[in-house]
Amino acid sequence: MNAVYQCMRRNRDRKLFSGWCWYLSRESPDWYDGYHDLNCPDHPFTVDFVRARSRLGWRWRNEDGDSCEINWLDPEPDRICDADTSSTRSLQSIQEEIGFYKGHYHPPTAEEYNRLCDEYSED
Known part of the structure; x- marks a missing residue:
């Protein structure tokens, strides 16, 4: 992702990778x-990829939009200099998509996923 990020930074219009979708292969040993x-x-x-304010990051998602935590590629901006409320709302709406996978920056293992599902079904 860092290599893709560097390419995106060099591409001024940042549309180089728009419309692309990356996913874990069914052939991967991590698939379940x-x-x-x-x-x-x-x-x-x-x-x-996720864009909020001036920051760019990436995250794992499922097809329904549930996502893991965001792996930020850019440092957090200075809060005093970046007080734009519309961009703050944008970040908040992105953070709201993190629910079931809160605390996970990568897909949980099959065992972790099954435990999460068991906990979810108990609620």
């Missing part, structure tokens, strides 16, 4: 099937 019978969110095996 989810709990489809418990109304549990699907596993987050798709990667997408």
